[in-house]
Amino acid sequence: MLRVAALSRIEVYRRAGVSVRLVLGGGVLSLLILACALVSLSLGPVGIPVSHVASVILALLGIDGGEFSRTEQLVIEQIRLPRIVVGAAVGMALGVSGATMQGLFRNPMADPGIIGVSAGGAVGAVAAIALGATGLFFLALPTFAFVGAISATFLVYGIAAVGGHFSMATLLLAGVAVNAFLGAIVSAIIILLPDNEALREILFWLAGGLDSRSWEHVRISVPLIFGGAAVITLMARDLNLLTLGDDEARSMGVRVGYMRTVLMTAAALATGAAVAVSGTIAFVGLVTPHILRLVLGPDHRVLIPMSAIGGAIFVVVADTFARTVIQPAEFRVGVLTAFVGAPFFILLLIKNKRQAYSL
Amino acid sequence: MSSLMGVRGIVDPTNFSWPREVEGLNGFVTIPAKPERIITASVGHDESVLALVPAERLVAVGAFTKDETFSNIAEFVKDRPEITRDPETIIAQSPDVVVTSPFFTADGIDALTRVGIPVVQTELKHDPEARINNILFIGYILGEEERALQFAMEVRERYESLVGVTSKAAPQPRVLAVTQYSDKLWVAGSNSTEGGVIVAAGGVNAADEAGIEGNQTTSLEGVIAMAPEVIIIPQPVAFGANEFRESLLNNETLAEVPAIKSGRVFVVESKHFTTLSYWNIRGAEDLARMLWPDDFSANPSPAFSLAE
Numbered sequence: 001m002l003r004v005a006a007l008s009r010i011e012v013y014r015r016a017g018v019s020v021r022l023v024l025g026g027g028v029l030s031l032l033i034l035a036c037a038l039v040s041l042s043l044g045p046v047g048i049p050v051s052h053v054a055s056v057i058l059a060l061l062g063i064d065g066g067e068f069s070r071t072e073q074l075v076i077e078q079i080r081l082p083r084i085v086v087g088a089a090v091g092m093a094l095g096v097s098g099a100t101m102q103g104l105f106r107n108p109m110a111d112p113g114i115i116g117v118s119a120g121g122a123v124g125a126v127a128a129i130a131l132g133a134t135g136l137f138f139l140a141l142p143t144f145a146f147v148g149a150i151s152a153t154f155l156v157y158g159i160a161a162v163g164g165h166f167s168m169a170t171l172l173l174a175g176v177a178v179n180a181f182l183g184a185i186v187s188a189i190i191i192l193l194p195d196n197e198a199l200r201e202i203l204f205w206l207a208g209g210l211d212s213r214s215w216e217h218v219r220i221s222v223p224l225i226f227g228g229a230a231v232i233t234l235m236a237r238d239l240n241l242l243t244l245g246d247d248e249a250r251s252m253g254v255r256v257g258y259m260r261t262v263l264m265t266a267a268a269l270a271t272g273a274a275v276a277v278s279g280t281i282a283f284v285g286l287v288t289p290h291i292l293r294l295v296l297g298p299d300h301r302v303l304i305p306m307s308a309i310g311g312a313i314f315v316v317v318a319d320t321f322a323r324t325v326i327q328p329a330e331f332r333v334g335v336l337t338a339f340v341g342a343p344f345f346i347l348l349l350i351k352n353k354r355q356a357y358s359l
Numbered sequence: 360m361s362s363l364m365g366v367r368g369i370v371d372p373t374n375f376s377w378p379r380e381v382e383g384l385n386g387f388v389t390i391p392a393k394p395e396r397i398i399t400a401s402v403g404h405d406e407s408v409l410a411l412v413p414a415e416r417l418v419a420v421g422a423f424t425k426d427e428t429f430s431n432i433a434e435f436v437k438d439r440p441e442i443t444r445d446p447e448t449i450i451a452q453s454p455d456v457v458v459t460s461p462f463f464t465a466d467g468i469d470a471l472t473r474v475g476i477p478v479v480q481t482e483l484k485h486d487p488e489a490r491i492n493n494i495l496f497i498g499y500i501l502g503e504e505e506r507a508l509q510f511a512m513e514v515r516e517r518y519e520s521l522v523g524v525t526s527k528a529a530p531q532p533r534v535l536a537v538t539q540y541s542d543k544l545w546v547a548g549s550n551s552t553e554g555g556v557i558v559a560a561g562g563v564n565a566a567d568e569a570g571i572e573g574n575q576t577t578s579l580e581g582v583i584a585m586a587p588e589v590i591i592i593p594q595p596v597a598f599g600a601n602e603f604r605e606s607l608l609n610n611e612t613l614a615e616v617p618a619i620k621s622g623r624v625f626v627v628e629s630k631h632f633t634t635l636s637y638w639n640i641r642g643a644e645d646l647a648r649m650l651w652p653d654d655f656s657a658n659p660s661p662a663f664s665l666a667e
Contacts, residue, residue, distance in 0.1 A: 045577075045584030071583065074612040079580045134541045135599050141541060194422050197598070201541045204576070211578055212542040328581030329546070329571045 021302045025295075029309040033088065036313055040320040041080050045328035048072045078214070086213040086221060086277055087319045087333075088312035091284055093225040093274035095311020097267040098285030099292075099303050100232050103239045104263060105168060108293070111286040112271040114175045115264065116152035119182035121275035122206060124148020129201045130189050139220060141205075142276035149272030152178060157264060166257055208281035208334020210319050221273040228270030229308050235263055236300040243298070281334040283341025284314050290348065314341075362508050368481065368496040381500055383479040384461055385468050390477050393502035394455035398442060400467075401460040402430050403483070403635030407494055408458065409435060410510050410637070411503045412666050419452040428595045431630055431638045435665075446470035458497055460635065483635050485555035487518045490637050506666055513664060514637045518559070521644055525561025528651050534562035535587035535618070536632070537577075538594040539603045544582065548572050553593055553632050556639050560646035562589065579612055590618040591625050591646065593632035600626040625649050637663065 042053045051066055056076045058065035097112035105114065112118065128134050128144035156178045160171035186206075193199055232239070238259045241249040246256050271285070288310045289303060296302050314337065322333040363372040370380040370387070378391045396418045399405050405424040408417050409432050419440040427433035442448040446467050449457060457471055457478045471478045479500055481493055491511045498507020536553035538545045547553035547564070548571030554564040565587040571577070582590075590607065594600040604626050613619045627649075631642030644660040 045581045047584075071612075071615045074614075075580055075583065078612045079578065129541060196423075197540045201543065204543060205541075209543075211576060212544065323578060323580075326575070328566075328569050328577050328584045329548075329575035330577055330581070 018299060018301050021296055021299075022305065025292075025302065025306050026309070029306060029313065033309055033313050033316065036316045036320070037084050037088070040084050040316055041076060043320055043324050044075070044080055045324075046071070046075050048075065082215045082218050083210050083213045083319065083323075084316055085218050087210050087315045089218070089222050089225045090210070090274040090278045090281060091288075091311035091313065091315030092229055092308040093270040093311070094281065094285040094315070095288040095307035095309075096229045096232055096304055097271045097274075098311070099289035099300065099307040100239065100263055100267045101285070102289055102293075103243050103300055103303075104260060105172065106243050106245075108290055109286070112267060113179070113285070114172065115268060116156045116175055116178040116182065117149045117268050117271045118275055118280050119179045119186075120152020120155075121145040121149035121272060122280060123152070123182045123185050124276075125205045125279065126186050126189050126202050129198050129205065130193050130195075132198075134201075139216060142217065142220060145279075146272050146276035149275050150268060152182060153264070153268035153272070157261075166260070204332065205279045206334075207332035208279040208337070209322070209330070209332045210278055210315075211323070211330050213277065217277045221277045224273035225270045228266040228268075228273075229304075231266040232263060232270075233304050233308075235259060235266075236304045239263060239300040239304070243300075279334060281315065282338040283345065284311050284337055287341045287345050288314055290345070294348075363495060363499060363504060366495045366499065367492050368479075369499050375504065377502070379499070381479055381496070383481055385465070385478065385480040388477050388479050390456060390479075390500060392455070394500070396453060396455045397458070397501060398449055398452060398454040398456075399458045399460075400442070400444065400449070400463045401635065403638075404458050404460060404481070404497070405436070406430070406432050406634060406636040406638055407497050408501070410494070410663060410666060411498050411506050412501055414665075416501075418454060419449070427630075428597055429630055429634070431634060431636075431641075450474055450476070456500060458500060485550060485552050485639075487514075487555075487559065487640065490639070491515055494637065503666070510664065510666075514640060517644070517660075518640050521640065521647060522559060522561075524654050525559065525643075525647050525651065528561045528654060531561055531563050532588040532623075532650060533565040533568065533586070533617075534560075534589045534591060534646075534650070535565040535582065535585055536591050536593055537582065537607075538592060538600075538629075539606075540594075540598065543576050544578065545574055546571060546577050546581070546585075547574050547593075552635060552639060553591075556632050556642040556646060557591075559640070559643035561650055562646065579610065583613060583616055586617060588617045588621070589623045589625070589650065590616075591627045591632075591649075593627050593629040593642075595629050596626065600629070 042050050052068040052072050055065035055068045056073050094112060101110040101112055101114055102108050124144040124147050125141055128141050133140045156174045159174035160166055190202060238254050241252050241254045249256050289307045292306050292310050293303055296306055318336045319333045322331040322336050325331055363369055368381050370382055377393060378389050380387055380389050395416055397408055397416050398419050399408055402423045405420050414435050419442045420436045421442055423429045424436055425433055440452060444467060454476055457476055459480045460483050468478045481496060491514055494511045495507050498504050534557045536547040546566040548566040550572055551574050554567050557564045565585045569585045592600050592604055604624050607613060607624055608619060618624055627645055631638055631645055641660055648655045
């Protein structure tokens with residue numbers, strides 16, 4: 001009975017207007033991300049009382065609060081806060097890009113990696129490590145990863161647009177081929193690399209992580225991620241129409257080719273920036289929009305902004321576990337998101353399959 | 360030769376003729392005759408072999424053994440043919456025996472064994488007793504028992520002379536071995552080679568105390584939480600050790616860490632701290648000189664003797 005009641009509440013919510021869903025869903029998720037960020041700020045190898053955390057935050061906002069030590073202030077301001085901001089931005093990018101790809105491909109199994117952005121980022125990062133470029137300048141690794149991510153995306157898109165006729169099916173197949181090719185490049189570099197330390201670095205980058213993220217990483221990633229997410233959010237109505245099919249969308253006045261290019265570019269830029277600062281973090285872009293679609297419905301005007309916040313929550317929570325579960329050592333956040341995301345996704349698939357058969 | 364009694368791996372410590380049988384991690388192995396052409400598949404084993412046999416008997420080595428960044432014997436093996444973990448490159452050198460570390464693959468051992476090459480996989484533990492056991496065990500495999508006993512005594516004497524001082528020194532400082540590759544910080548906890556060196560030098564391994572096992576990544580916050588009194592950087596200078604040291608000393612977030620406050624942050628010779636051989640004792644001697652300057656001469660320790 002309880003389950004029926006809960007389901008009916010979700011159904012009522014899904015049928016409510018866009019504004020209502022945005023306000024309610026956005027309100028709940030915003031409170032949740034704030035709470036998660038505060039809890040995350042309070043946890044770490046250095047024990048800092050919650051009251052001191054609050055005082056530091058108030059001081060950051062220019063409000064004179066309680067007492068805290070200089071070390072506590074620096075730990076929160078220079079270590080935990082930038083890491084949480086980067087984590088939230090990465091989750092936001094993956095969530096929004098996942099929802100966009102699922103909409104564009106009209107397939108809930110799509111994720112940002114489908115257009116080669118993750119594999120391209122991996123080739124860039126692996127090349128930077130293998131060539132020893134990471135020591136050349138501070139942000140060498142994210143720069144190489146970003147260039148790799150964006151180049152791969154344009155390669156996939158270019159293949160799909162060869163001959164002036166764009167095809168989503170070709171895009172999908174080009175994505176599969178380019179992903180396989182880039183994966184082979186990564187494998188070849190790993191096999192040929194004689195340096196054990198570099199191999200270990202590559203392995204860790206591929207497992208995704210937010211260790212040592214600083215305000216510099218915030219500065220290079222957040223503008224691209226917020227920019228990309230904003231563009232996609234503004235075009236959410238057009239994305240809704242694109243999910244009806246190209247002909248239907250065209251008949252409703254959508255410039256299909258243009259919209260698709262802009263949406264894909266925005267998603268690629270956001271994901272590329274995210275991959276550049278975090279490595280490969282699996283399942284966030286796949287699972288977050290999928291879960292939120294079950295609750296909020298498929299309307300992208302709601303789904304896109306909620307996926308942004310949902311993705312941010314997912315990554316911030318996962319990273320909090322990653323840096324505290326074996327503290328003062330660290331776990332890899334990409335491994336945790338896959339540990340949680342994959343079984344959860346399988347459960348969803350089984351549940352959906354059962355429901356489909358019971359109809 | 361009664362001193363070979365109790366050496367792990369020697370099946371019959373009274374048998375000094377050929378063939379002789381040993382028990383490696385890969386099971387019982389028969390060595391048919393005194394090996395003249397020897398190959399190992401790790402830097403640490405190459406270092407041990409070179410202490411026991413004339414250099415020409417070590418017929419080929421891996422790339423790391425030739426690289427003076429990682430190897431303490433690079434200058435002696437520069438001209439040797441290079442092998443990889445691919446069994447074919449080892450078979451091509453026609454070795455009489457191959458001594459490997461536990462990291463060598465079972466497939467590789469199987470491939471070598473199938474072509475009739477005796478392969479002995481030895482244990483690799485971090486404590487000095489295990490290092491000495493390995494010297495004696497490898498000496499027996501190579502038919503160099505007398506040299507092995509002599510060299511084991513040299514290593515033991517250096518170790519005992521070191522800990523004779525460091526074990527009495529007090530208060531023992533909390534030492535953290537930390538390195539940075541790319542943007543990741545690595546620390547060495549319990550059961551790490553660096554951790555064993557710290558303890559032998561009379562320090563307390565801060566990462567071990569914090570519950571870290573082996574070599575793990577941490578954050579700057581982790582370094583603050585471990586609050587070391589001394590930080591050592593066992594990272595090659597070519598890999599940015601000096602720049603990393605400067606970045607630690609100039610990082611405002613770490614200002615309250617005791618080691619940073621006192622400026623006791625040292626770049627150390629990484630190959631003495633990370634190699635898996637008796638050379639770790641040299642690392643402990645290096646570190647002891649830093650931790651207890653009043654108790655040890657400032658002059659570097661002498662090199663270990665080599666087989667003639």
